[in-house]
Amino acid sequence: MNFPNHKGKMVPVPSTSIIPERDLGKIPVLEARHLGVDFGGLTAVDEFDITVGRTEIAGLIGPNGAGKTTVFNLLTKVYQPTRGTILLDTRDTAGMNTVQVSQAGIARTFQNIRLFKSLSVLDNVLIGLHNTMKYPLGSALLRLPSYWKQEKQAREKALELLSIFEMQDVADTPAGSLPYGAQRRLEIVRALGTSPKLLLLDEPAAGMNPSETYELMENILKIRDTFQIAIMLIEHDMNLVMGICEGIAVLNYGRIIAKGTAEEVRENPVVVEAYLGKKKEG
Amino acid sequence: MKKTIRIPMPVRYLINFALLAVLLLTGNFLVNIVDRYYAKVLMLIGINIILAVSLNIATGYLGQLPLGHAGFMSVGAYTCSIFVIRASFLTNYIGEAATFWLGLLLAGIVSALFGVIIGIPALRLRGDYLAIITLGFGEIIRVILLNIDSLLGFEFTYGASGLKNIPKNTTFLNVFVLVALTCALVHTMMKSRHGRAVLSIRENEIAAEACGIKTTYYKTLAFSVSAFFAGIAGGLYAGYLGILNPNTFGFMKSIEILVMVVLGGMGSMLGSVISATVLTVLPEALRGFSDYRMVTYSLLLIIVMIFKPTGLMGAYDFSLSRLLEKGINVMGGKKPVKKGDGAK
Numbered sequence: 001m002n003f004p005n006h007k008g009k010m011v012p013v014p015s016t017s018i019i020p021e022r023d024l025g026k027i028p029v030l031e032a033r034h035l036g037v038d039f040g041g042l043t044a045v046d047e048f049d050i051t052v053g054r055t056e057i058a059g060l061i062g063p064n065g066a067g068k069t070t071v072f073n074l075l076t077k078v079y080q081p082t083r084g085t086i087l088l089d090t091r092d093t094a095g096m097n098t099v100q101v102s103q104a105g106i107a108r109t110f111q112n113i114r115l116f117k118s119l120s121v122l123d124n125v126l127i128g129l130h131n132t133m134k135y136p137l138g139s140a141l142l143r144l145p146s147y148w149k150q151e152k153q154a155r156e157k158a159l160e161l162l163s164i165f166e167m168q169d170v171a172d173t174p175a176g177s178l179p180y181g182a183q184r185r186l187e188i189v190r191a192l193g194t195s196p197k198l199l200l201l202d203e204p205a206a207g208m209n210p211s212e213t214y215e216l217m218e219n220i221l222k223i224r225d226t227f228q229i230a231i232m233l234i235e236h237d238m239n240l241v242m243g244i245c246e247g248i249a250v251l252n253y254g255r256i257i258a259k260g261t262a263e264e265v266r267e268n269p270v271v272v273e274a275y276l277g278k279k280k281e282g
Numbered sequence: 283m284k285k286t287i288r289i290p291m292p293v294r295y296l297i298n299f300a301l302l303a304v305l306l307l308t309g310n311f312l313v314n315i316v317d318r319y320y321a322k323v324l325m326l327i328g329i330n331i332i333l334a335v336s337l338n339i340a341t342g343y344l345g346q347l348p349l350g351h352a353g354f355m356s357v358g359a360y361t362c363s364i365f366v367i368r369a370s371f372l373t374n375y376i377g378e379a380a381t382f383w384l385g386l387l388l389a390g391i392v393s394a395l396f397g398v399i400i401g402i403p404a405l406r407l408r409g410d411y412l413a414i415i416t417l418g419f420g421e422i423i424r425v426i427l428l429n430i431d432s433l434l435g436f437e438f439t440y441g442a443s444g445l446k447n448i449p450k451n452t453t454f455l456n457v458f459v460l461v462a463l464t465c466a467l468v469h470t471m472m473k474s475r476h477g478r479a480v481l482s483i484r485e486n487e488i489a490a491e492a493c494g495i496k497t498t499y500y501k502t503l504a505f506s507v508s509a510f511f512a513g514i515a516g517g518l519y520a521g522y523l524g525i526l527n528p529n530t531f532g533f534m535k536s537i538e539i540l541v542m543v544v545l546g547g548m549g550s551m552l553g554s555v556i557s558a559t560v561l562t563v564l565p566e567a568l569r570g571f572s573d574y575r576m577v578t579y580s581l582l583l584i585i586v587m588i589f590k591p592t593g594l595m596g597a598y599d600f601s602l603s604r605l606l607e608k609g610i611n612v613m614g615g616k617k618p619v620k621k622g623d624g625a626k
Contacts, residue, residue, distance in 0.1 A: 102494035104406060110492075116485035119478075126475070127482045131494045133475045139475030139504075141467050147474060154475075194494050 480515025
């Protein structure tokens with residue numbers, strides 16, 4: 001499996017990170033500086049620095065328990081960081097909560113799928129589109145024209161988003177009765193509904209077979225190209241990470257131990273050690 | 283997608299309104315010919331439907347378990363009664379019925395305010411903790427009403443002796459209109475972005491927040507809308523009984539309403555309507571077998587919960603138009619027999 005021509009040429013930026021050359025001169029979508037969080041005495045993430053280019057597909061990898069999901073939870077303010085700053089589009093997100101961050105442009109999916117299971121597929125996407133509709137409660141109760149108009153637009157938008165994954169035919173089925181892979185795809189569609197600038201995918205390929213994963217990779221690229229957004233993903237499937245991620249950060253014990261392109265990361269002895277352990281001397 | 287016949291929106295409304303009109307006329311006709319006793323039962327059914335449908339917002343749609351619904355009901359009942367008694371001068375200008383309607387609106391608003399005040403601290407908790415805090419609230423209201431009879435030298439609730447001589451303004455007509463309004467408004471709310479936001483909190487709060495939904499706001503909103511309609515039901519109840527005693531609104535009343543919702547199926551408005559009807563009629567119908575009345579009532583609950591734990595209707599919601607569409611599509615144009623109630 002390889003996606004040879006999809007990766008941009010990577011160039012260093014002033015912040016110890018690299019971004020694709022095509023994103024140079026554009027404001028990076030995300031800049032995290034010295035990010036850290038303590039839970040009681042435990043430092044889960046420390047000195048996390050990353051710069052994500054406007055249309056970059058970035059990868060975050062690392063052994064189990066390295067703190068990858070914690071980083072996502074920090075970026076989306078599920079946890080408030082103890083230290084450090086997060087600049088989203090140069091806007092400091094300090095003091096924001098999950099909802100405000102979502103409105104500012106970060107959307108995410110979850111490692112353990114969190115769909116609105118007993119609601120229909122369409123309703124799930126419509127909930128993602130919640131903030132694109134503006135009508136107040138009053139016009140909903142009285143069904144004023146603004147209700148009809150915005151609901152119709154949202155419905156069309158939802159079906160359009162579902163068509164990325166060719167899911168418009170299952171729009172009326174309950175989300176919980178979809179097959180596993182489709183549930184993961186629906187989570188991505190729902191996240192896209194919030195019209196994000198940065199999409200965080202937490203193990204999007206978990207539980208998928210190779211052909212499903214291949215399809216997912218194509219779709220991730222398609223999403224990036226159509227919506228012109230940045231995507232950051234956590235994944236254990238190295239075919240996917242090495243295949244589509246442009247910049248990769250490797251996390252171990254809450255700290256970044258390596259950063260670079262797929263080739264650089266693959267060759268890095270520190271990374272190999274983190275995954276496989278130290279070679280015995282002699 | 284399958285090609286099916288869809289009934290266009292204006293026609294759906296027309297069908298629902300026609301059905302409502304038919305129900306209203308038959309109801310009104312029945313009330314005038316039958317015994318006063320049956321008319322009273324009919325009104326009680328209506329009041330209980332409003333209570334069950336309103337509690338269903340907090341229980342079925344929001345997924346919380348408040349046990350203080352009778353508290354909101356009593357706030358509404360007292361507000362409406364005191365308003366109607368104190369503002370009797372208004373009747374000279376706008377008439378008795380309009381004063382009562384104004385009182386009902388006020389009852390709803392005051393209850394909704396209480397809903398916000400209780401909701402903000404209570405909704406930080408969930409599950410059994412929320413149940414207990416709302417239970418406590420209900421009891422606080424009852425005890426306050428029981429012990430306070432004057433405020434700032436202003437006689438108003440008459441404490442334990444109860445509030446008497448409330449004008450009996452509740453009629454079949456205003457109960458019916460309010461039942462229809464309640465169901466219609468709750469329905470339109472739930473089919474909007476606001477309703478979906480409430481449902482998403484029930485389904486998965488973390489995901490809801492990640493979708494940009496202000497969960498605290500929508501929890502409080504659902505809670506206060508629930509309290510609003512409970513207040514209106516309380517006002518109707520006061521105008522129905524003509525006398526209020528704080529002990530009417532005890533813990534058991536809250537449980538009674540909750541049983542209606544659970545039996546009907548959480549999250550199903552049709553379920554609430556049906557079970558409120560059944561559970562109001564049943565004790566009355568069983569008056570003949572007074573010895574076995576409560577036994578039968580409890581047995582029914584046990585049996586339903588064993589064989590249909592999700593409640594009579596589950597989460598199914600009824601749409602007459604959908605049923606008609608189905609009928610038309612299945613039978614090729616032949617309309618099925620109308621049953622149930624559309625907008626209700």
